[in-house]
Amino acid sequence: MTQLNINVHHVTRVEGHGNIIVNAKDGKLEEIRWEIPESPRFFEAMMRGRNYEDVAIIAPRICGICSIAHATASIQASEAAFGVQLSEQTMLLRKLLFNAETLQSHVLHFYFLAAPDFLGVGSVFPLASTHKEVVLRALRLKKLANDLADLIGGRKTHPMACTVGGFAKLPEVSQLKTMQQRLTEAMDDLKETVKLFKGLNIPNFIRETEYIALNDPKEYAFISGDISSTDTGTTPITNYLDMTNEFCVPQSTAKFSKHNRDSYMVGALARFNNNYSQLSSAAQEASDELGLKPICHNPYMISVAQIVESVDTVEDSLKLIDQLITRGLKEEKPDVKVKAGRGIGAVEAPRGILFHDYTYNDKGILMEANCVIPTNQNHNNIQKDMEALVPHIINETREEITPMLEMLVRAYDPCISCSAHFLEVKFI
């Protein structure tokens, strides 16, 4: 009798805490579990009774990596509740700020968290001596993204210049021009990134699933549009609860989700599969070169989709800065009149579609909140992927199976702190 027991306690190089449990006997799988033991934080309870401005300050603290996504979803939910109209300048700046985080988070993921697996090291740190050029390039791209976020949002982690209705501080045109120059130069670094990843041996594992992402007829959507599913088409964001259907499972402080099938995927690959035709030409060229085509059913390709999106993000940022410089920046006072009501904000965080749903009273005090986090929506898909993958590799050794599963979890770029911080709260 051969017994296989795998217990990866706290998977490394992911944001937050997750465990992988596999038990098999004589080549037969008995148990497989993706566990989320993260401490719950009760964010909805924390926001209760706070005014909308404080809510926008608390919300980013859900996650250090995607704080701009949480800030934006929060601000847009409040704006929807109050019926705030936004200027074109605000929308341009908001998109530019959002791009900065997408780029920063993607670079962090594919260079710092995912790449070490393919290069056979435990982390990015030893690469500083063996692959110095790679590390310096990663740091350059990350610094560019961080500096752009600092310029537009005031600070990369927990931005404060973006507010309900507008921006409290505007960048100087000269600063935007410097950024334009650096973004242009970054295209070379991204080309090198494409070359590097083209040469890596990405596991070939296919499991068909449903892909859900925002879709906007006008552009490759990050902060606007409807919910789109590769199975069922589009529906307004106000119907988000019909898509996410969160439920509890015994092994997790985070909720799991399903829609049209057993599970669904959100994130870079889901966006790519839904909105490929709207990517910039350079991004489409990068995806050709990397061998990524819609609809791709290999979850290990999520990192590759992130590289493609990074190219798109830099190109889009160049366009946005052009528009901002051409039209000139002017101070605008946010026009916010609070009223009682409910509003929903939906954005594409780096890891996938994120919803904030707020109900305010007539004083602009938050009465009820619900937030649905991308990683929560992916947990069930990770579990189903593991259930499909392990029987194929069950006769391999523990030393071979374990990294395959860890790499699978890492591919999803999970943000577990976020996902466990939300338990549906109904305020009485």
Added chain:
Amino acid sequence: MKPKLAFFDFTGCEGCQLEVLNFETELVELLQHVDIVNFREAISEKGQDYEIAFIDGAVTTESEIPRIEKIRQQAKILVAMGACACLGGVNCLKNFHPMEENLKIVYGANACEYVWYYNTIPARPVSAVVPVEYELPGCPMNRYEFIKLAKALLLGKKFELPNYPVCVECKQAGNVCAFDRGEICLGPVTRAGCNAICITNGRRCWGCRGLVDDPNVNSEKEILQKHGLTVADILGQFRLFDGYLEVSK
């Protein structure tokens, strides 16, 4: 021998660990002088042999208490990073609602049966559980202050946080006073060291670096009165990051 560093996350957003990764060029330099043996967010190795431990996040579950005690036993120097580890941070907002109520709200009708999993306790800073040598406050912590501390520790020099209010740095930055813009600002009583970043960006101070030693409360009260505000107004603001102070009194 290079000193061995370890990073541990408790309940928080891991934004302060991310700030360490955000050093870019300085990070490469730092790595020449130290060994990072444990940093779950960034590396696979899980070394238990370290001299300096950096903690981010607050203590909010029962299981986190023995965990921090064990780290304390191993580490010669324990550093709390960020508002959550230093002050309890936004986590303490939940302390203002009775835990039974929080649980009832969360696990009410049709909720999880698995309440055992959520061994949640009132949120508290690291120093409420074990002694801490250094604190790097802020939400997130100021990464340049982290480098300053790292240098001081490597060279065996003294490290001290500024002991004057944010107003001093705000004046130096040439900002219009947030009170004059009609906002409630905690700058007059909050510890400096952030270069008044929030006010410089057109906002106000939310007190994420905690109170300066011996804050001039009377002067803050005077400012409040001048602008028609009450102590209740400002307490509500303090609860955002400094709620633990209020509850622990």
